[in-house]
Amino acid sequence: MKLPDAESSMKKAVEATQRAFNTIRTGRASVSLLDRVMVEYYGTPTPLKSLASINTPDASTISIQPYDRNTLNIIEKAISLSDIGLTPNNDGEVVRLNIPSLTSERRQEFVKMAGKFAEEGRVSIRNARRDAIDFVRKQEKNSEVSEDESRDIQDNAQKLTDKYIAKIDQLLTEKEKDITTV
Structure with a gap:
């Protein structure tokens, strides 16, 4: 894997x-909470945002207005089965999700979850660095690049790694x- x-x-x-x-x-209510919710629509898993208009009328409510009223029940079922931990309320036209305030224990669980996601990102970045360094070492072994060029490229790979890990750490904070x- 080359440095670019x-x-x-x-970046990915x-x-x-x-x-x-x-x-x-x-x-707080956020439309992005529903990004991973997939609805079984005519036998095909479909993203919820493709089937409905999603709004946040206030800080503790998410409103889901389906484009096709016949999909209300399957949207409600998909939300119930998802891992977001919210109970949908269906009034016949709109599905509403009330976002309860978080307890301190729940907040700590979410902080741990965020830490886990951050570590997965760091591992991906380190894997990209490892692949780039392995590529350069093979080129050096095959005499395609000099030892000095190889060291420079490896140093640049480490600098990129540090830069992107710092970005993930900032996002985590x-x-x-x-x-x-x-």
Whole structure:
């Protein structure tokens, strides 16, 4: 893996970590909580946002207005079966999700979950670094690059790794602050 490819992989790891953080509840209503919810629509798993308009009328409510009223029950069922831990309320036209305030224990669980997502991102970044360094070492072994060039490229790979891990750490700090703020 060349250095530009490694950097691209590292950027993708940061973006994936950010998306994972967006799925963690913070005690406030957020449309991104429903990003991973898939609805079985005519036998095909379909993202919820493709079947309905999703809004947050206030800080503790998510409103889901399906484009097709016949999908209300399957949307409600999909939310119930998902891992977001919220109970949907169906009034015949709109599905509402009330976001309860988080207990301190629940907040700590979410902080741990965010830490786990951050560590997965860091591992992806380190794997990209390892692949880039292995590629350079093979080139050096085959006399395609000099020892000095190889060392420079490896140093650059480490600098990129440090940069992207710092980005993930910053995202984690922001998310932890968001979760623990009452």
